[in-house]
Amino acid sequence: MGTRNAKKIPSIWAGQVALLLVILGICEVLVRTETVSSLYLPAPSQVFRELFKLFGDGEIWKHLYVTLAEFVAGYGIAALGGLAVGMALVLVPWAERFFRPYLSALMAIPKVTIVPLLALWLGIGITHKISIVFLFCFFTITVNTMTGIKQTADNHLKVAKVFEATRYQTIMKVILPSAAPTIFAALRISAATGLVGALFGEMLASKDGLGNILVKATSLYNTAQAFAIVALVTVVSVLIISLIDWLERSVFLKWKSA
Amino acid sequence: MGTRNAKKIPSIWAGQVALLLVILGICEVLVRTETVSSLYLPAPSQVFRELFKLFGDGEIWKHLYVTLAEFVAGYGIAALGGLAVGMALVLVPWAERFFRPYLSALMAIPKVTIVPLLALWLGIGITHKISIVFLFCFFTITVNTMTGIKQTADNHLKVAKVFEATRYQTIMKVILPSAAPTIFAALRISAATGLVGALFGEMLASKDGLGNILVKATSLYNTAQAFAIVALVTVVSVLIISLIDWLERSVFLKWKSA
Amino acid sequence: ASSQNNGKEAAPSFGDGESAAGAKLEKIRYAPLSGVSGLAVSFGAEKGFFEEEGLDVEFITTKDPIAGLTSKDIDVVDVATTTAIVAAGKGAPVKIVSSMFRTKGPFYLIASPEIQKVEELKGKKVGIAVFGSGLEVYTQVILKEHGLSPGDVTFIANSTHQAAYASLETGQVDATIIHEPFASLAEKEGKGHIIATGWDYLPTFHTGVLAARAGILEEKPELVEKLLRAYFKSQEYAKSHPDEFKTYYLNNIEIDPEVLDLALKREEVLWENNPDVDINALNDTQQIQKELGFQDEIYKVEDILDLRFIPEK
Amino acid sequence: MSGFTIENVSKVYGGDLPTISLQHINLQVRDGEFLCVLGPSGCGKSTLLELLAGLQLPTEGDILLDGEKVQGPTRSSGVVFQDASLYPWRTISQNVGLGLELAGMKKAERQTLVDKYLNMVGLEGFSSKYPHHLSGGMRQRAGIARALVSSPSILLMDEPFGAVDHLTRLQLQQDLLRIWQEEKKTVVFVTHDVSEAVFLADRVVLLSPRPGRIHHIFDVPHERPRKREDASLLKIQNDIYSAIYDVKTEADLEFTI
Amino acid sequence: MSGFTIENVSKVYGGDLPTISLQHINLQVRDGEFLCVLGPSGCGKSTLLELLAGLQLPTEGDILLDGEKVQGPTRSSGVVFQDASLYPWRTISQNVGLGLELAGMKKAERQTLVDKYLNMVGLEGFSSKYPHHLSGGMRQRAGIARALVSSPSILLMDEPFGAVDHLTRLQLQQDLLRIWQEEKKTVVFVTHDVSEAVFLADRVVLLSPRPGRIHHIFDVPHERPRKREDASLLKIQNDIYSAIYDVKTEADLEFTI
Numbered sequence A, B: 001m002g003t004r005n006a007k008k009i010p011s012i013w014a015g016q017v018a019l020l021l022v023i024l025g026i027c028e029v030l031v032r033t034e035t036v037s038s039l040y041l042p043a044p045s046q047v048f049r050e051l052f053k054l055f056g057d058g059e060i061w062k063h064l065y066v067t068l069a070e071f072v073a074g075y076g077i078a079a080l081g082g083l084a085v086g087m088a089l090v091l092v093p094w095a096e097r098f099f100r101p102y103l104s105a106l107m108a109i110p111k112v113t114i115v116p117l118l119a120l121w122l123g124i125g126i127t128h129k130i131s132i133v134f135l136f137c138f139f140t141i142t143v144n145t146m147t148g149i150k151q152t153a154d155n156h157l158k159v160a161k162v163f164e165a166t167r168y169q170t171i172m173k174v175i176l177p178s179a180a181p182t183i184f185a186a187l188r189i190s191a192a193t194g195l196v197g198a199l200f201g202e203m204l205a206s207k208d209g210l211g212n213i214l215v216k217a218t219s220l221y222n223t224a225q226a227f228a229i230v231a232l233v234t235v236v237s238v239l240i241i242s243l244i245d246w247l248e249r250s251v252f253l254k255w256k257s258a
Numbered sequence C: 001a002s003s004q005n006n007g008k009e010a011a012p013s014f015g016d017g018e019s020a021a022g023a024k025l026e027k028i029r030y031a032p033l034s035g036v037s038g039l040a041v042s043f044g045a046e047k048g049f050f051e052e053e054g055l056d057v058e059f060i061t062t063k064d065p066i067a068g069l070t071s072k073d074i075d076v077v078d079v080a081t082t083t084a085i086v087a088a089g090k091g092a093p094v095k096i097v098s099s100m101f102r103t104k105g106p107f108y109l110i111a112s113p114e115i116q117k118v119e120e121l122k123g124k125k126v127g128i129a130v131f132g133s134g135l136e137v138y139t140q141v142i143l144k145e146h147g148l149s150p151g152d153v154t155f156i157a158n159s160t161h162q163a164a165y166a167s168l169e170t171g172q173v174d175a176t177i178i179h180e181p182f183a184s185l186a187e188k189e190g191k192g193h194i195i196a197t198g199w200d201y202l203p204t205f206h207t208g209v210l211a212a213r214a215g216i217l218e219e220k221p222e223l224v225e226k227l228l229r230a231y232f233k234s235q236e237y238a239k240s241h242p243d244e245f246k247t248y249y250l251n252n253i254e255i256d257p258e259v260l261d262l263a264l265k266r267e268e269v270l271w272e273n274n275p276d277v278d279i280n281a282l283n284d285t286q287q288i289q290k291e292l293g294f295q296d297e298i299y300k301v302e303d304i305l306d307l308r309f310i311p312e313k
Numbered sequence D, E: 001m002s003g004f005t006i007e008n009v010s011k012v013y014g015g016d017l018p019t020i021s022l023q024h025i026n027l028q029v030r031d032g033e034f035l036c037v038l039g040p041s042g043c044g045k046s047t048l049l050e051l052l053a054g055l056q057l058p059t060e061g062d063i064l065l066d067g068e069k070v071q072g073p074t075r076s077s078g079v080v081f082q083d084a085s086l087y088p089w090r091t092i093s094q095n096v097g098l099g100l101e102l103a104g105m106k107k108a109e110r111q112t113l114v115d116k117y118l119n120m121v122g123l124e125g126f127s128s129k130y131p132h133h134l135s136g137g138m139r140q141r142a143g144i145a146r147a148l149v150s151s152p153s154i155l156l157m158d159e160p161f162g163a164v165d166h167l168t169r170l171q172l173q174q175d176l177l178r179i180w181q182e183e184k185k186t187v188v189f190v191t192h193d194v195s196e197a198v199f200l201a202d203r204v205v206l207l208s209p210r211p212g213r214i215h216h217i218f219d220v221p222h223e224r225p226r227k228r229e230d231a232s233l234l235k236i237q238n239d240i241y242s243a244i245y246d247v248k249t250e251a252d253l254e255f256t257i
């Protein structure tokens, strides 16, 4: 694994861009020839025009900000909470055995069905969105944290014990570094689902945010604008994922590449 | 980790049941005293009554069957597909570098927004639901598979190489066993989200299935019945998760407990 | 379909803060119908009718208006009459304060071209949008009037608007209940045609009201009164300035003007702008719901109405 | 004061087929003593060391450190593991400095000590490399440095020089003896090399094959510095060799060779 | 025919500070030869073995096996790794049978062979245990059995007896020689034990410290069975020891001791 060198990058780039253009081109043709109705799939060119327009009038920044704020808060809480709960369940004797069915049950509750309930208890403001983001992320992070921790090598723990590492030190210096790849996998996936959560919440009830303008666009059958917003969210989400990748590589997995 | 013995099981069980009863009791009191309106939170006793009713008339089996069939198909495809794609991306030289941005983008596309589009392309029958389940599961499984594979120890791969293991053998006998915990973490989480996906799809457009009767119940403000269905889904989902846990323990992680 | 969209963002931005005159505006949170049914309101807002009343309206989109009212995050909502009745009847702290600009369901049963009459739907797949919704009520009643029982057809929840249209277009249903402009669009494109018009069958079934949360009715009833006034003023203005409204409409929606004309014309009769709430109609509505098994009891509507603020004509 | 009293200790590993690893061990490890442990592979030497380190608890019997029962690890023991057990995500110098870091020592202070011991084990120049960049013997030496750097009063060393070449081994033996004498440590040292045991130890414990019991204890009363070619040392060495052969023939033959 | 020709091979590991592991190695390993490799820790012995096994490719130069360039692993080589590298999820007998299984041998057939070699390395009774149930030396022996069971014509062994006790070691040496003679294998054997090297090898290669170069090659022409106390063997042993000391003093001192 990972024995590839980094020389071919320019050609990779070119290939990626080419593939993207091909896909976009196919869509464009499909729509232009009316093989697919533009009611359902807008031409990419139209989407670009809408994207331009969105950024043109500046309003979009406000919505982007709102959605990002919701995401960051919910995701942050889920990440910290998932890490904490995951660790607690594995590290506290009996906790996993005791809470495992509850965790499974909570994880298993169809979130889509309780989101409206949440609106009732938390209102439809930012708290509501933050909770949805949280719910969309928390379990993945918790479960992966647990898995990662259990993969910690026994002899690594013995070393820490011999040096009488405190519980906190053992967690910070042994367990987390060794669970890092598995935890980061969860953080990566959750970044995507969490942003979807924010959007979902906004689509249910909101006064601003990307989900809000998305609902407006769809209910006015402005498919191109809707796609533009979806594209925007996708880009934002890819950026967040890249950020997480970078964080993992440069902070936690330095040793792998070194 | 995992040095706990298995003796205290009866007391654990008792504790778990007790906690459950306490929670249900609190709900019951909250509703009975009308601290919470029964419009949104039904009394557990009422939910049980509705559950009884649901099973009484036998119709529920059909819906359960439909939902499960959708889930099993979508989840199965996602599991196999996620494994295959995850493996391909890591094992085929350059594949990860090339497709990583695409994977991130696909993963990042807000699924909630494309579900209606899917209906358009795939109809509103079982294919639609299967695709939704697939979308809800696929990325988690793919990403975790990739992470798991990358965690394969170098020296384990060297051993396989020395014995000239074929690519297929290396995957089956080295890579998968060593990635198993991380992959199972994804399978566990996806089981829950996948079932939610089936429900979600049915709630959007369907002629039967649990999501279908759930919409009916909510739109008729039959909150107790809605909760009964949610409870049922939760139980089903916990059962599926337990099955996966069991599979992992008895097939892949035998060595850990042995 | 036309793909001409001549600028102007889809969702109009509403003025907030202070009115042009500089007077202090009072805040109210209102969730109007989304999409085309709510266009007259946003048109009115753009015209400044709400500011004229001294209101700074925060427009909210929501899929669960009752939850919005109950959680005190929204003050007034547009909502399906039956939803309001059942929720209020089951104890939600909400009151009906007025009818909407129309009270009859603007729903059409459209069928694929080869089907001419409702009777021919026997043994076919019929889209009813969302189970338990007013749309289903209309479908069921239409079928019943034509001698078809629910067992004679397969009901499919095929969602609304584009999705419903797509399900007809792709043959997943043979007929479906649907809103405008899709009925007109189907006719224009030859994908389907209207075989029954909803309100012909259910002249008294009440489909839309404005509801307010109990709190605001006690604390600041005058805001609700102002909102209703601005609401109907917007509706009246839009109705009586069809050309101006059409331009606004076309700015916001990418639609073939011909289809729009057809659609607006067809629904002109429904655009009553009559705020009164007819108790008998509400009872009829409940009766029908109960007969179809959509409601388990008939609620006393007197308790859930608060009609003090109905604007005088 | 750092002496162990091992009282009738047995250790059984559970499982479908339980393995009796150690059986009825009685032994004193005196304060300041250098004790070597010899025994066939799989006889329980590592297990014994882990028991002394408090990383495992005996199934039967007690282990006392200065009269107190060992219940868990104490910082007074430094352990060199049979596999180096370095953390792959830390550089060599971070690995070696682990104990100091966990004890809260400042970075600058740490660095001097770490460098000193890296030098001693011949790893200067590798401080910023990661474990997977090192050869087997280099990793083992890093593990030794990690244990020494915290100056524990007890050293528990499990075949520490097993993967190290002849010369380096001799050098490390000297270094270890010097440290032991200067800092008056108690050392329990597992090895398979009889001459090493005789050169280093005050006493050599020979264990019998699984289940591990004490077969014989050899005294090596010679003053230090010792000479490796010393005839009386070689005599003891030969005694040990014959005892090893005895063990094999007298014990129910474990290997059918 | 299984002979290696190593032509001017160098191996450099990349990274911020590249490590030159081997430099300009020229060596013939003859068909059927038993070659031992000695050298200080970190001088590139394991690297050399991995190059021969085809697990790594040289940075410079070529390695030929019977005249053909080594491009990757071939089943004709069996490798014993310095760390046993057993699969934790497989039982010992599954680990030992790995090669046979991968080659497609039927289970029943496999079992007989596996049991035979488990017996040889003294692990009978542990066949259904998992690696983490075994001691360090037992794991190493399982690794040896895994390499032997497929009867490869070339054996590449990296300090295979490093963690094994004296007696077992002697026994394993005998077994290895027997197998080598019976099956006419080519063996490349890395060790730190000079007497082991002299007892086993046809030739002993001594490498110099990092970057590894060939310092000297010693012939051991003695017929087998050899006697460990044979004076002329001890002579060669002493020659090697002095060469080792020479290497240390002549090479730019790597360790500041």
Ligand SMILES: Nc1ncnc2c1ncn2[C@@H]1O[C@H](COP(=O)(O)OP(=O)(O)OP(=O)(O)O)[C@@H](O)[C@H]1O
Residues within 6 Å of the ligand: D132, D133, D134, D135, D136, D137, D138, D163, D165, E013, E014, E015, E019, E020, E021, E039, E040, E041, E042, E043, E044, E045, E046, E047, E048, E082, E210
């Ligand atoms: N993967 C790697 N990356 C970078 N450097 C490496 C790597 N593997 C080995 N080295 C370096 O190459 C040199 C030789 O390593 P090698 O493992 O071959 O030594 P060795 O002779 O087997 O030593 P030992 O007797 O300790 O096992 C060492 O200096 C080591 O630091």
Ligand SMILES: Nc1ncnc2c1ncn2[C@@H]1O[C@H](COP(=O)(O)OP(=O)(O)OP(=O)(O)O)[C@@H](O)[C@H]1O
Residues within 6 Å of the ligand: D013, D014, D015, D019, D020, D021, D039, D040, D041, D042, D043, D044, D045, D046, D047, D048, D082, D210, E132, E133, E134, E135, E136, E137, E138, E163, E165
């Ligand atoms: N975690 C474990 N579970 C089950 N059995 C174990 C475990 N650890 C060790 N054993 C068994 O206990 C016995 C003694 O093991 P130990 O590691 O103490 O041997 P050792 O004397 O150190 O051998 P070596 O010289 O090979 O390192 C062995 O038979 C081994 O199989």
Ligand SMILES: [Mg+2]
Residues within 6 Å of the ligand: D045, D046, D047, D082, D158, E135, E136, E137
């Ligand atoms: Mg050991």
Ligand SMILES: [Mg+2]
Residues within 6 Å of the ligand: D135, D136, D137, E045, E046, E047, E082, E158
């Ligand atoms: Mg080596």
